[in-house]
Amino acid sequence: MSAHATSPTSTPTPLDSRTVLRECAFCPNTCRPAWPADAAPQLESQTPSALALIALAVLDGRLDPARSGALAALQRRDAVRASQARCTFGHDVDAALDAALATSAETRR
Ligand code: SF4
Numbered sequence: 001m002s003a004h005a006t007s008p009t010s011t012p013t014p015l016d017s018r019t020v021l022r023e024c025a026f027c028p029n030t031c032r033p034a035w036p037a038d039a040a041p042q043l044e045s046q047t048p049s050a051l052a053l054i055a056l057a058v059l060d061g062r063l064d065p066a067r068s069g070a071l072a073a074l075q076r077r078d079a080v081r082a083s084q085a086r087c088t089f090g091h092d093v094d095a096a097l098d099a100a101l102a103t104s105a106e107t108r109r
Pocket residue numbers: 023024025027028029030031032048049083086087088089090091093
């Protein structure tokens with residue numbers, strides 16, 4: 001066995017969705033070059049970091065998801081999905097947004 005072999009205990013655990021959203025919300029959108037140059041102009045309100053901020057506001061109770069329009073905004077994932085392969089941190093923001101929406105729906109029941 002090599003001195004550099006990884007043991008099962010050294011496997012990093014996946015970050016929880018709230019941590020992913022926090023890191024993304026304050027990231028300067030380093031994934032932006034993933035948006036195709038010939039695509040429609042990217043809307044700032046639909047960037048991964050913008051959606052992460054909106055999701056955190058919903059989770060923290062600062063935005064009513066239905067009345068504020070946040071639910072509709074969080075469905076606009078084109079930029080998030082385009083960025084997936086270029087995320088500097090390797091985050092799955094799409095999955096983190098899904099988890100946030102599920103948590104929010106659970107809380108509202
Ligand atoms: S998807 Fe990754 S690179 Fe893009 S803004 Fe979020 S954390 Fe930053």
